[in-house]
Amino acid sequence: MRPAHHDTTTVERGSFALARCSCGWTGPARRSRERARTDARAHESAAPGEA
Template sequence: MPQQAPSGDAPAPHHTSTAERGSFAVARCSCGWTGPARRSRERARTDAVSHTSPLTERR
């Protein structure tokens, strides 16, 4: 569960990246979120973008 900033402070920005685990790629975020392992690096990048999109709910 993402940590909430103290009232009055802006929430910390999410910084995403992808990491390799053997033949799989995983999306990660500075908030602690980790996406599912994907064989497609492009799909892992899409997971990261959808996590940071303001239109999607945080997981």
């Protein structure tokens, strides 16, 4: 069962950063850490079933 809320973090892999969520979602690898954080915020605010 997936959690009802989203707890996102950003993770670094070499020179890339990516967003991850407690629901299992993973964003694309980004060179910009700020863009990875933006991906995480967008995922958190998405309606259920959209992300």
